[in-house]
Amino acid sequence: MLVIAMFIILLGFMSFSGQQVELPLTNASESNQLQPPTEVASESLAIPDKQALQFQYLQEQLNNERTETTLNYQKQIEMQRLEYGNLTEQQRLLHEKSLQESAQQNTLQLKQQELQKDYMQGQQALSKLESEKQHEAEVTHTLLSFEKEKQQMTQAHEAALAIQKADAEQRSMLNIALIFSTIIISSSVAYFFVSSLKVKREKELAKIEYDKLFALKQQESMQATRIKVLDSIADLPGPDKKEIIEGLVGLNRSYDVLENNTQQNPPIEIELTDLTPPQMQPVSKI
Structure with a gap:
């Protein structure tokens, strides 16, 4: 330009x-x-x-x-x-x-924040005070309720003690009666048990005696039957005689032993024979 x-x-x-x-x-x-x-x-x-x-x-x-x-x-x-x-x-x-304006604005904001903080702290203090008062009132109410319940429990305990005392007296009387009843019942049971044992023992003894008597009678009958059988087969030869004796009587002993012991009345085993003598009569049980 x-x-x-x-x-x-x-x-x-x-x-x-x-x-x-x-x-x-x-x-x-x-x-x-x-x-x-x-x-x-x-x-x-x-x-x-x-x-x-x-x-x-x-x-x-x-x-x-x-x-x-x-x-x-x-x-x-x-x-x-x-x-x-x-x-x-x-x-x-x-x-x-x-x-400067921003500094003033920041200062105002800081003051406002401080005022708001103080306000919040005051509100918190008030709420804390109110909560403490409410807690104190609740604690007081709880203590009063506890004292009331304590008095009621004390009265109930005293009434229960009185009832328990009366029950204890009744229970002691019942215990004494139960003790005497138990003694009587135990004595009766013992007597019955002893009596039953005695009766049972007597029955067992009677049974043993009966068994002994029956065994003796059976041995006598068997011995007589044995003698009759031996007399009836005396004329038979030896092998036939042995076979008849072992087949009828059912003995496990040899013929020679049986022949040698015929005169000595040897005992007869009851379980080895099925012969029932007709002359045996049952013995009455006691």
Whole structure:
């Protein structure tokens, strides 16, 4: 933009210098008419240097314009710098102001938080106090209920002791009666048991006697039967006699032993025979 401005200024000065060149020429002609011939001759000799003067003039004008433009730009830059400094200062002031406002706001928030904290602590203290009062009232009510129940239990215990005492007396009487009844019953049971044992023993003895008597009778009958059988087969040969004896009587003893012991009345084993003497009569049990 600076170059464009310089170009515009240069064009303006060139047009302006053309007008000035015409003016000096007219002025020069007029002055030549008025001046003496010597001065006119000297000026006519210096005419070729006017373009150089105009060019120098233009250069000076351009230099002046450039200097003025530079000064203007410097002023503008300085103004902009001042404005920027002012803006920076304003921003700094605004920043400081915002910092102060934020600090004040933070301070207010902290105060509000402290007040809220104090309020919450107060509320907690009040609620704690109320809960303690309620707990104290509940404890007092519980203690009163406990004392009331204790009195009721004491009265019930005393009544139970009285009933227990009466029951103990009745129980002692019942125990005494039970003891005497137990003694009587145990005596009766013992007597019955002894009597039953005695009767059982007597029955066992009677049975043993009966068994002995029956065995003796059976032995006598068997011995007589044996003698009759031996007498009836006395004429038979030895092998036949042996076979008959072993088949009828069922003895496991040899014929020789049986023949030798015939006169000595040997005992007869009851379990080895099935003979039942007709003359045996049952013995009555006691």
